Amino acid sequence: MEKSPGEFTPKKQTEGSKSLLQSEDLFEYILETSVYPREPEPLKELREATANHPMKMMCTTPDEGQLMALLLNLANAKKTIEIGVFTGYSLLWTALSIPDDGKIIAIDMNRESYEIGLPSIRKAGVEHKIDFIESPALEVLDKLLEDAKNEGAFDFAFVDADKVNYWNYHERLMKLIRVGGLLCYDNTLWGGSVAVPDESLVPVSMRASRRATMELNKSLAADQRVQLSQVAVGDGLTICRRLY
Numbered sequence: 114m115e116k117s118p119g120e121f122t123p124k125k126q127t128e129g130s131k132s133l134l135q136s137e138d139l140f141e142y143i144l145e146t147s148v149y150p151r152e153p154e155p156l157k158e159l160r161e162a163t164a165n166h167p168m169k170m171m172c173t174t175p176d177e178g179q180l181m182a183l184l185l186n187l188a189n190a191k192k193t194i195e196i197g198v199f200t201g202y203s204l205l206w207t208a209l210s211i212p213d214d215g216k217i218i219a220i221d222m223n224r225e226s227y228e229i230g231l232p233s234i235r236k237a238g239v240e241h242k243i244d245f246i247e248s249p250a251l252e253v254l255d256k257l258l259e260d261a262k263n264e265g266a267f268d269f270a271f272v273d274a275d276k277v278n279y280w281n282y283h284e285r286l287m288k289l290i291r292v293g294g295l296l297c298y299d300n301t302l303w304g305g306s307v308a309v310p311d312e313s314l315v316p317v318s319m320r321a322s323r324r325a326t327m328e329l330n331k332s333l334a335a336d337q338r339v340q341l342s343q344v345a346v347g348d349g350l351t352i353c354r355r356l357y
């Protein structure tokens with residue numbers, strides 16, 4: 114397709130690229146040096162099972178998964194919530210990082226894609242930690258909040274789903290995650306589009322999510338209830354720690 118002058122090319126749509134890093138060689142260097150040698154075998158297998166999926170670009174990047182595992186361990190996370198499972202790559206990182214009696218409420222509207230990764234999850238011996246719920250996520254969070262016992266009952270949340278609902282998720286997760294717990298939001302750089310000044314240069318299909326992500330980034334920065342860091346890993350990961 115013809116590209117008009119100055120038109121923005123989202124990094125995530127570049128063939129083979131899954132990182133916002135400006136150098137593909139550098140991304141490969143990070144993966145080959147620090148990530149792949151430490152990536153547990155079931156995760157490698159799940160990644161390979163996803164490699165022919167038409168939506169494979171949605172899979173969390175291995176370096177981001179590795180960072181999440183570090184955060185989960187630093188937070189001593191035992192009870193977690195994951196919104197947006199797809200084939201389960203980030204979910205399996207989480208399941209391998211929490212203790213044997215830990216629990217993950219994993220929510221996705223589509224069970225079919227979860228079943229692609231399920232054999233690797235089973236092989237890893239961590240299926241018992243996962244409560245997969247096929248549903249729109251807001252409904253599940255609202256249901257959890259009907260029971261006061263769930264307030265502050267979770268240590269960690271990872272959100273990687275419909276970008277237009279992230280602030281709705283944040284408001285609910287801030288009640289479910291304990292003080293000191295972590296809330297992580299994926300895609301907060303949305304292919305680099307958040308820094309493009311003119312929306313008309315951004316593909317139409319990315320515009321609603323771009324606007325929602327830009328609003329989210331401003332709102333999170335203004336939210337005094339959290340300490341945060343926006344990290345340029347994968348498609349952008351914003352890590353929030355609930356302060357009160």
Ligand SMILES: C[S@@+](CC[C@H](N)C(=O)[O-])C[C@H]1O[C@@H](n2cnc3c(N)ncnc32)[C@H](O)[C@@H]1O
Nearest residue numbers: 171172173197199202203221222249250274275
């Ligand atoms: C980017 S993918 C998740 C990738 C996953 N974290 C991984 O590591 O492979 C987004 C997922 O969110 C799910 N999704 C989209 N909107 C949703 C909603 N409102 N509620 C629950 N799941 C949703 C989609 O079905 C899709 O599987």
Ligand SMILES: O=c1cc(-c2ccc(O)cc2)oc2c(O)c(O)ccc12
Nearest residue numbers: 125170171172273274275276300348
């Ligand atoms: O290309 C995508 C698309 C999504 C996406 C779009 C709309 C939804 O309701 C959910 C997900 O998410 C992605 C993603 O999280 C990613 O890391 C890369 C690409 C995409």
